Amino acid sequence: SNNSNNSNSIAVSDMKDGELLKEVLELVLKEKLVTGMDTKAKVVQFKQPQELQEVLDLSVCNDESSVQEAKLILRQVLDYSVKTQHPHFYNQLYGGIDEVALTGAWITEALNTNQYTFEVAPVFIMVEHKVISYLLDLFGFTQGDGIFAPGGSISNMYGMVLARYLHQPDIKRKGIFAQKPLVAFTSDQGHYSVSKSAAWLGLGMDNVVAVPSDEQGRMLPKALKEAVEEARNRGHTPFFVNATSGTTVLGTYDPLEELADVCSEEGLWLHVDACWGGSVIVSKKYNSLLKGIERADSLSWNPHKMLGLSLQCSTFLTRHKGLLHECNSARATYLFQQDKYYDASYDTGDKSIQCGRKVDAFKLWFYLKVHGIGQLRSRVDLAFEASRYLAEQVVSKEGFRLVQQPECTNVCFWYIPPSMRGQPETSEWWGRIAKVAPEIKARMVKEGRMMIGYQPLACKNLVNFFRMVTTCTPVPTSTHMDQVLNTIDTLGTDL
Amino acid sequence: SNNSNNSNSIAVSDMKDGELLKEVLELVLKEKLVTGMDTKAKVVQFKQPQELQEVLDLSVCNDESSVQEAKLILRQVLDYSVKTQHPHFYNQLYGGIDEVALTGAWITEALNTNQYTFEVAPVFIMVEHKVISYLLDLFGFTQGDGIFAPGGSISNMYGMVLARYLHQPDIKRKGIFAQKPLVAFTSDQGHYSVSKSAAWLGLGMDNVVAVPSDEQGRMLPKALKEAVEEARNRGHTPFFVNATSGTTVLGTYDPLEELADVCSEEGLWLHVDACWGGSVIVSKKYNSLLKGIERADSLSWNPHKMLGLSLQCSTFLTRHKGLLHECNSARATYLFQQDKYYDASYDTGDKSIQCGRKVDAFKLWFYLKVHGIGQLRSRVDLAFEASRYLAEQVVSKEGFRLVQQPECTNVCFWYIPPSMRGQPETSEWWGRIAKVAPEIKARMVKEGRMMIGYQPLACKNLVNFFRMVTTCTPVPTSTHMDQVLNTIDTLGTDL
Ligand SMILES: Cc1ncc(COP(=O)(O)O)c(C=O)c1O
Ligand SMILES: Cc1ncc(COP(=O)(O)O)c(C=O)c1O
Numbered sequence: 001s002n003n004s005n006n007s008n009s010i011a012v013s014d015m016k017d018g019e020l021l022k023e024v025l026e027l028v029l030k031e032k033l034v035t036g037m038d039t040k041a042k043v044v045q046f047k048q049p050q051e052l053q054e055v056l057d058l059s060v061c062n063d064e065s066s067v068q069e070a071k072l073i074l075r076q077v078l079d080y081s082v083k084t085q086h087p088h089f090y091n092q093l094y095g096g097i098d099e100v101a102l103t104g105a106w107i108t109e110a111l112n113t114n115q116y117t118f119e120v121a122p123v124f125i126m127v128e129h130k131v132i133s134y135l136l137d138l139f140g141f142t143q144g145d146g147i148f149a150p151g152g153s154i155s156n157m158y159g160m161v162l163a164r165y166l167h168q169p170d171i172k173r174k175g176i177f178a179q180k181p182l183v184a185f186t187s188d189q190g191h192y193s194v195s196k197s198a199a200w201l202g203l204g205m206d207n208v209v210a211v212p213s214d215e216q217g218r219m220l221p222k223a224l225k226e227a228v229e230e231a232r233n234r235g236h237t238p239f240f241v242n243a244t245s246g247t248t249v250l251g252t253y254d255p256l257e258e259l260a261d262v263c264s265e266e267g268l269w270l271h272v273d274a275c276w277g278g279s280v281i282v283s284k285k286y287n288s289l290l291k292g293i294e295r296a297d298s299l300s301w302n303p304h305k306m307l308g309l310s311l312q313c314s315t316f317l318t319r320h321k322g323l324l325h326e327c328n329s330a331r332a333t334y335l336f337q338q339d340k341y342y343d344a345s346y347d348t349g350d351k352s353i354q355c356g357r358k359v360d361a362f363k364l365w366f367y368l369k370v371h372g373i374g375q376l377r378s379r380v381d382l383a384f385e386a387s388r389y390l391a392e393q394v395v396s397k398e399g400f401r402l403v404q405q406p407e408c409t410n411v412c413f414w415y416i417p418p419s420m421r422g423q424p425e426t427s428e429w430w431g432r433i434a435k436v437a438p439e440i441k442a443r444m445v446k447e448g449r450m451m452i453g454y455q456p457l458a459c460k461n462l463v464n465f466f467r468m469v470t471t472c473t474p475v476p477t478s479t480h481m482d483q484v485l486n487t488i489d490t491l492g493t494d495l
Numbered sequence: 496s497n498n499s500n501n502s503n504s505i506a507v508s509d510m511k512d513g514e515l516l517k518e519v520l521e522l523v524l525k526e527k528l529v530t531g532m533d534t535k536a537k538v539v540q541f542k543q544p545q546e547l548q549e550v551l552d553l554s555v556c557n558d559e560s561s562v563q564e565a566k567l568i569l570r571q572v573l574d575y576s577v578k579t580q581h582p583h584f585y586n587q588l589y590g591g592i593d594e595v596a597l598t599g600a601w602i603t604e605a606l607n608t609n610q611y612t613f614e615v616a617p618v619f620i621m622v623e624h625k626v627i628s629y630l631l632d633l634f635g636f637t638q639g640d641g642i643f644a645p646g647g648s649i650s651n652m653y654g655m656v657l658a659r660y661l662h663q664p665d666i667k668r669k670g671i672f673a674q675k676p677l678v679a680f681t682s683d684q685g686h687y688s689v690s691k692s693a694a695w696l697g698l699g700m701d702n703v704v705a706v707p708s709d710e711q712g713r714m715l716p717k718a719l720k721e722a723v724e725e726a727r728n729r730g731h732t733p734f735f736v737n738a739t740s741g742t743t744v745l746g747t748y749d750p751l752e753e754l755a756d757v758c759s760e761e762g763l764w765l766h767v768d769a770c771w772g773g774s775v776i777v778s779k780k781y782n783s784l785l786k787g788i789e790r791a792d793s794l795s796w797n798p799h800k801m802l803g804l805s806l807q808c809s810t811f812l813t814r815h816k817g818l819l820h821e822c823n824s825a826r827a828t829y830l831f832q833q834d835k836y837y838d839a840s841y842d843t844g845d846k847s848i849q850c851g852r853k854v855d856a857f858k859l860w861f862y863l864k865v866h867g868i869g870q871l872r873s874r875v876d877l878a879f880e881a882s883r884y885l886a887e888q889v890v891s892k893e894g895f896r897l898v899q900q901p902e903c904t905n906v907c908f909w910y911i912p913p914s915m916r917g918q919p920e921t922s923e924w925w926g927r928i929a930k931v932a933p934e935i936k937a938r939m940v941k942e943g944r945m946m947i948g949y950q951p952l953a954c955k956n957l958v959n960f961f962r963m964v965t966t967c968t969p970v971p972t973s974t975h976m977d978q979v980l981n982t983i984d985t986l987g988t989d990l
Contacts, residue, residue, distance in 0.1 A: 021529070024598055024601045035512040056621065059864075060863045065864065099513070100507065106519045107522070111579065112592040154645075180672065198670075200696060201695060204670030205668050332687045354645065355647065356646045372559040373555065
C-alpha cells in the first residue's frame with residue numbers, strides 16, 4: 001500500500017485512521033479471496049504445528065506494535081491460512097465467502113451491537129423479523145417463529161429443547177429428575193450434534209436411539225416405528241425425532257413424508273436437521289428432496305454451509321408460534337423493560353438461550369436481497385450439477401469407484417491405485433484401500449494443490465473413502481471436477 | 496466514492512471486484528466508527544419500528560440489485576443503526592469497536608473457516624492455543640484448558656456442564672433421570688444465564704438457589720453455606736456455585752476467597768462469572784476486586800464487553816486439564832480422524848458443544864499483541880476512573896442520588912426533578928421517581944443525544960434508576976461525564 005509505506009515504523013496508536021482496515025481490504029483483493037482464486041495458487045502453504053509456531057511470533061508483551069509489525073501479522077495470517085475460497089477446497093461442508101455476504105458481515109462487525117433489543121439494534125431487529133418470516137414461508141410453514149443461532153449444533157439443540165418443553169412444560173422449572181427417561185431418535189447417519197445435545201440437556205447420549213438407515217443412508221420409517229415401540233416397552237418416553245436432510249457424510253435425505261406420518265401417529269416432535277442440505281429449497285430442479293419438510297415441527301438450516309455466507313449463519317425455525325419465547329424466557333428486567341419508548345414485543349432476546357447475540361441475520365438478508373432469489377437458485381443448481389458430473393466421471397474413469405449416487409452435493413468415492421486393480425477384494429485388500437485416501441490427502445495438502453475430506457463409515461462397513469463436496473462459492477465447473485480426478489490419479493499412481 | 500459513481504447503475508454481479516467492500520470501508524471511516532465520533536453527532540436517528548419498516552425496503556425478490564441499490568442499503572443501515580461507538584452510548588455492558596480488533600474480525604470473516612481442526616485453520620488453531628494458555632496464566636491458573644464460546648451465557652453453561660460431569664461422569668451417557676435433584680447456587684444479583692442454563696440442562700430453574708447478597712449486592716458466604724445445608728436437608732444434591740465478578744446491574748464483585756472456602760468445605764465446583772468484570776484482571780490498581788479467582792474451578796470472561804472487541808468474543812477457562820474434552824467429546828470420525836498428516840491432538844473441535852465454531856480467538860490475540868498489555872492496562876484504568884469521577888459528581892450535584900459506590904464501572908443513580916426535591920420520600924414519591932428514568936431515556940433517545948440504561952431492582956426494593964456504564968472504547972473522559980449529568984438535568988427539569 002503506497003500511502004502507508006512511510007508510516008510503517010510508527011506505533012499503531014499513532015497510525016492514520018483506518019490504516020489497518022485498508023490493509024485488510026488490499027490483502028483480500030490482492031489474494032482474490034472474494035473473486036475467484038486461480039486454481040494454480042496454493043490452497044494452503046502447509047506447515048506442521050511446530051514449524052508454524054516457529055514462523056509466527058505468538059508472544060504477547062507489554063509494548064505495542066509498530067504498524068509494520070501489525071501488517072506483517074496480517075500478511076502471515078494470509079500466507080499460512082487455508083484458502084477456503086480456492087476452487088479446489090472441497091474439504092468441508094462450506095467453501096469460500098461470497099463478496100456480498102462479506103460486505104454484510106463487515107458492516108455488522110463495524111457497528112458492533114447486539115441482536116437482543118430494538119433499542120440497540122433497530123435495523124437488525126427489523127431485518128431479522130423479516131428474514132425469519134421469509135424463511136418460514138420458503139420452507140412452507142404457514143406460521144411460526146425462528147431465531148439465528150451460533151451454528152447448526154445449537155440450532156438442533158433448540159429443536160430438542162422446544163420438543164421437550166411442549167411435551168412437558170414444567171421441565172423448565174422442575175427439571176427432568178425423578179421421571180422415566182426421555183428418548184430421542186435419529187438415524188445412524190445423523191449428525192453427532194444430536195448426541196451432544198442430549199448429553200448437555202441431561203438426557204444422556206444413551207437415550208438417543210440410532211435408527212437404522214437403508215443402504216443409501218436414509219432413515220427407515222419402519223425401523224423408527226419399531227424403535228419407538230421398543231422404547232415404550234422399556235418404559236421410556238419417546239418425544240423427539242431428528243430427521244436429516246442432507247447427511248454429513250453421504251449427503252442423503254431422509255424420507256420426510258413417511259417420517260412425519262410416524263411422528264404424527266406416535267405423537268412425537270419432528271425436527272429436520274437441514275443444516276447442510278436445506279439450501280436446496282430454492283432449487284426448482286432438486287427441491288423435491290425436501291418433500292414434506294413443511295410438516296416438521298422445527299428445522300435447522302445453515303446458510304453458512306452451501307451458500308457462501310461466513311460462519312456463523314444458522315437458522316432455527318419452528319411452526320409453533322410463541323413457543324420459543326415461552327420455553328426460553330427469563331424476563332430479565334434490566335434488558336427487557338416493559339416501560340420502553342417503543343413496542344417491546346419487537347425485542348427478540350428473551351426467545352434465546354443466549355443473552356448477547358451476534359447479528360447473523362443481516363448478512364443473509366443482504367445476500368438474498370442483493371443477489372435475488374433467481375441468482376441464488378442458479379448457484380445452488382450449479383453446485384448440484386457439478387456433483388452429478390463428478391459422479392459420472394467417477395463411474396466411468398478407471399481406478400475410481402463411487403460409493404453411491406449423490407443426493408446432496410457430497411460425492412463419495414474410493415481411489416484404487418494401479419497396483420491394486422483387478423484383484424480379489426478381500427478384507428486385506430480393503431485394509432490397504434483404507435490407507436490410500438489418507439496418504440493421497442497428505443500428499444495433496446503438502447503440495448498445496450487441493451483439499452478433499454475422507455473418512456470411514458463404520459456402521460456401513462466402509463473403509464476410508466473420499467467425500468468430495470461442492471458448494472456455491474466459488475462456482476464449481478466440470479473442468480475443476482476433471483482436475484480433481486486427474487490430480488488424485490497422479491498423486492496415487494505409485495501406491 | 497469517486498471511482499465507482501459511474502458503475503452505480505450496473506448489476507451487482509457485474510461490479511468491479513471489491514466495490515461493496517470498499518464502500519463499507521469508506522462509510523466506516525466517514526462516520527468515524529473506529530476513530531472517535533463527535534459527541535455532537537447523533538447516537539441514533541430514532542424511528543419507531545413501523546416507521547423504520549416504511550423507510551427500509553425489506554422485501555426480497557427474484558432479481559438482483561444494482562450497485563446503487565446495494566449501496567443505498569448500506570447507507571441506510573448506518574443512518575438508522577445505533578452508534579455504539581458514540582462517546583455517549585452508555586446503554587449496555589459494551590461500547591464501540593476498537594480498530595485493531597475490527598481488523599482482526601474482518602480478516603477472519605474474509606478467510607471464512609472453522610475453529611475445529613488444525614487442518615482447516617492452522618494459524619487460528621495455534622493462536623487459540625496460545626491465547627488460552629496466556630489467559631490461564633493471567634487469571635492465575637497454573638494449568639488447565641479453555642475454549643471460546645458464542646457469548647458469556649454459553650460460557651457459563653460450559654461451567655455448569657463440566658461441574659455436573661465431574662460430579663457424576665455417567666450423566667453424559669445416562670442422563671439425570673431417576674436421581675435426586677442437582678442444585679446450583681448463585682446470588683440474587685447473578686446473571687439470568689445461570690437460570691437459563693439450568694432450564695436447558697434439565698435441572699430446572701427452581702433448582703437454582705438465589706443466595707441473598709449484602710446491601711451492595713455481594714453474595715453472602717454465610718447465606719451460601721446455609722442454602723447448601725438446606726438443600727442437603729431437602730435431600731437434594733448441591734454441585735455448583737456461580738460467583739459473579741462484576742454483576743450486571745450494580746457491578747459488584749462477590750467475595751471469591753470466602754466463597755472458595757465454602758466450596759472447598761462443601762465439595763462444590765466454583766465457577767466465576769467474570770463476563771463483565773473480568774477485564775479488571777489487567778489493572779494493577781483495581782485487580783484486587785478479583786482476589787481469589789485463581790481458586791475457581793472455572794471462569795467466564797467476555798472481552799466483547801469492556802474491551803471493545805466486537806461480538807462475539809467470550810472465553811471459558813477451567814483449571815481441570817482434559818475435562819472439556821472428556822466431558823464433551825463425541826469422536827466424530829468424519830472430522831477428527833486419527834490417521835491425519837499432523838498431530839491431531841491440536842484439533843480442538845471435540846472439546847466443544849458446537850461443531851462449526853467461528854474464529855473468535857484471533858481478534859483477541861491480535862488486539863493483545865498489537866496494543867500490548869501496557870496499553871490495555873491504561874485503557875481499563877481510564878474506564879474505571881471515569882466511573883469514579885462520575886460517582887463523585889453524582890454525589891455532589893443537586894438532584895442526583897447515587898445508589899451505591901461503584902466497584903466495576905457501573906454507576907447507578909436516580910435523578911430527582913426539581914419539583915420533587917426536598918419532599919418526604921414516601922412510597923408515592925418513589926412511585927413517581929420510578930417514572931423519571933424511563934421518561935428521560937425516551938427523550939434522550941428521541942433527540943439522539945445519548946443512551947443510558949435504566950431498570951428497577953426488585954430484590955433490593957429499588958425503583959427504576961439509571962445504570963450508566965463506561966467501557967474502554969471510546970475512552971471516556973471527565974468532560975463526557977459532566978455532559979451526561981447536565982443533559983439529564985436539562986431533559987428532566989420539567990418533570
Ligand atoms: C454478569 C454477566 N454474566 C454473563 C452475561 C452474559 O454474557 P453474554 O451476553 O455474552 O451471553 C452478562 C451479560 O450481560 C453479564 O452481565
Ligand atoms: C447434517 C449436519 N447437521 C448439523 C451440523 C452442525 O452444524 P454446525 O457446524 O453449524 O454446528 C452439521 C455440520 O457439519 C451437519 O453436517
